[in-house]
Structure formats: structure tokens, C-alpha cells
Amino acid sequence: MEGNMKKNIWINGQDVETENYSDLLSPYSQEKIADIAIANKLQTQNAIQVAYDSKEVMAKMPAHQRAAILEKVSQLLEENLEEAAKVISLESAKPLIFAKAEVIRTIETYKFASEEAKRIHGETIPFDAAVGGVGKIGYTIRNPIGVIGAITPFNFPMNLVAHKVGPAIAAGNTVVLKPASQTPLSAFFIADLFKKAGLPDGVLNVVTGPGRVVGDAIVESDLVSMVTFTGSSSVGIALRAKAGLKKTTLELGSNAALIIDEDIDVTKAIDRCLMGAFSNQGQVCISLQRIYVHEKIYDEFVSQFAKSASELKLGDPLDPETYVSSLISSNDLDRALSWIEEAKAQGATIATGGKTVGNILEPTVILDVTNNMKVSCNEVFAPIVSICKVSSVEEAIDAVNDSRYGLQAGIYTNSVVNALKAADDLHVGGVVINDVPTFRVDQMPYGGVKESGTGREGLKYAIEEMTEMKLVIWHKG
């Protein structure tokens, strides 16, 4: 990648200059990477108008063409995998191993979108099941919803854009995308691939700028039919309040938890727990933040896990050996450190970590944590995990559910009874049995309950959200 690029907003298949630009800095080195356009309200409204004017083109485009464009994007991304991973790593400090994994998932996400584009259909309705319906036949169709406003976070800057743009285009919609201010380059990278793949100009528009200005212009526009937001619960809830009757899907935060039952082989779970807690520095919405371990194996689990955590390699995200790098900003580092100090003052103890190496927070394991400490009840979004001792799976389920969030939760157990109990009683969008809650593949239905959000992603499910059902009724006589 060339250094010090200038990135304009992308409207109607063209670069559009703005009056002001902001410096995009590497979160790891603090070096300048690019100048990023700061759009104002009027420019955002122009992008929305362009997307609105392009609605007809997309609504009339046959499924096989929509599928072919998405398939082509997937293929182009595969051809540019290494470069795409570097873009993610550079702008977000995601270690290269995890950045590559994100690109591989993004390739799949567009592939799934391409496949789902060919499977959008309704159903026939048995009208004569009602006395008044005799003599009628009918069926439903699914129409594109129109202009979709997509707002995305920094932590998976390529794949979470794909989870919005992919299904939107598969379903025949147009898009105004506002990527996270910290990670706009991944979104521009994808917009370029869509242009190369033959997406008509105006269908995908990318507008960078302050959340409050660009986000509000999208959410308040009468031309936008749906807002799909992924980000923090506070911003998502505030946006929904402004969205009026627009359809809204919200993929928000969590403090995901895992239960470790007494009968498991601890060694087998450790590597997955390390990945769950520390990949992308814990900046994952389903990052493993709370572990409830049965008292019979608590000591063994804590000592193995803390030792392995202390051995993870810290460093430059572009070094292929690095496992943990910098948080997205120094404010986030300060916040994480202050929550650790507050937990210690309230009686928690540190099994490993808790300090910084340069601007990197060491993988941190905290013990003697109660559910009301910030490191437990808030979304920590840092490489910090707490381990608590429980005397039964029932006690652990209650502790997991004692949260305002509910995205995913996990349980390691060899007991079918306890696995089924967890599946029934955990109040979350997804229960993972014998793996960490951080598990996600991109076709599965994904989303939360409580303050973790509403609506589901995963291509088939996102397409349901991004289409409107229309009923056709025919009188036979």
C-alpha cells in the first residue's frame, strides 16, 4: 500500500472531494496512513439521493446478474487477499494472522451472498383454508426494500461491511455505507472491487465523516428505507430512537460468557479460550469476557490458562508472529487500565497481565471478580478476561444471564443434560456447546437479545430483513 493516500467519498461510482480531511493514523505506530474525507450533511444527502435514484436499476436487475457481481467481488478479493489483509491490519492494528482470517471470511461472505441472491422466493398460501378464501389462490413475493443505510464498526472493517453490502445487493437494494472513522480504507477497498465487478454506479456509495453528522443524515432521511447498524449498544439505541418507522437492525455489544463444567479435559479448551479472549485484542463483540469454571477444576484451569496467556506474543500487527497488538486508541487503553485498577480496588486479583508493553495491554486474566465490576458487567473490548468459580452449571447459567447483554454464550461439558439445560436456559441469541462463544461462521443466523440488539445477520437472515413481503391474491372465477 502506498503511504499517505488521499481518500475521497465515493458517490455514483466517482471520487468526490470534500472541504475537510482528517488524518488516519496507525493505532500501533501512530504514523499517518491517509487523509480521509470528512463529508458534511449535504454531501451525505447527495449520496442518499443517488442511491435512491439507482433503486430502479437494482430492483429490475435479475437475480443471476446480482449473483454474478457478488461472485466476482468474492473472486477479486481472493486474488487480492494479502493486500486486503494488510489494509485491515494497518488501519485497525489487527494482527496479520487475524486480518487474513477476516479476509478469508469476507470472501466466503460475498460467496454466500451470491448464492442467496438466487434463492429469494416467497410461498403459496392455502387461501381455501378459510371459508372466505374459497375461490382464491395466492402467493408471496419478496421485494427489495430500497435504500439501505449501513453503519459499520472498526473491529471487523471488511467482513462486517460484507454482512451489510452483500445481502443488500443480493436482494436488489442500493446502499449508503458509513464505515467506522478509524477503519475507512477496508470499505473503500471493497467499493473499488464492486466497481471492477460491474456493479452499476450509484448502487454502492461510501461516505466517511463523523458518526453524528453522516449517521444522523442517513438515519433521518425519508429516502432511506432501512438502517442496518453494527456498533456499540449506546450508539445503536440512540440511532433507533431517531429512525422513526424505518426498518432497523442492530448488531450491538456484549460481555460474552463461557461455562466450564467439571467433567471436561481442560487442556482441550485452553487454546480456544485464548483465541476467544485475546484475538483482535478482545475487540470482538463475542469476545470471551467472563469464564465460569466448576470449582472441581478451577485451579487447574486458571493455572493453565494464565500461563498460556502470558506466553502470547505481543507486537507489531504486521508481524506475522504477533498475536496481540494495540487497542484501537489510547483512550480505549486508558479506559481498560482504569477498569482493571477499579476491579483491583474492589477486591479482584490479577493472575497475569494488567500492565502495558509500549502501547499494548498485556493479555490480562482477573480473578475474584463480581458481576457488578465494570470488567464484568460492561463490555470490556480489550484483552481482559475474568474467571469465576462456581459450584454448579445452574449457578453458572444464572451468572451468565445476569447481564444486560445477550449475544452468544458457550458451555464446555460432557453431560448431555447440562448441554441441553444451557441451550434452554441461557438468554442469548446463540448457544455454543463445546466451543467458545466467539465462534461464528458467516451463513449462520447471528444476533442478540437484550442490549445486544435486534434482528439477525447471516446472509439468508439478513436478506429476509432487507426485503419486504408482498402478497398477491388471485380470484379464480
Ligand SMILES: NC(=O)c1ccc[n+]([C@@H]2O[C@H](COP(=O)([O-])OP(=O)(O)OC[C@H]3O[C@@H](n4cnc5c(N)ncnc54)[C@H](O)[C@@H]3O)[C@@H](O)[C@H]2O)c1
Ligand atoms: N453484534 C455484532 O455483530 C457486533 C459486531 C461488531 C462490533 N459490535 C460492537 O461494536 C462496538 C465496537 O465498534 P465501534 O467502537 O466502532 O462502535 P461505535 O458504536 O462507536 O461505532 C459504530 C459506527 O457508528 C458510527 N457512529 C458513532 N457515533 C455515532 C452517532 N452518534 N450517530 C451515528 N453513527 C455513529 C461510527 O462512526 C461507526 O461507523 C462494540 O460494542 C462491539 O461489540 C457488534
Ligand SMILES: O=C[C@H](O)CS(=O)(=O)O
Ligand atoms: O465483533 C463482532 C463480530 O460479529 C465478530 S465476527 O466478525 O462475526 O467474528
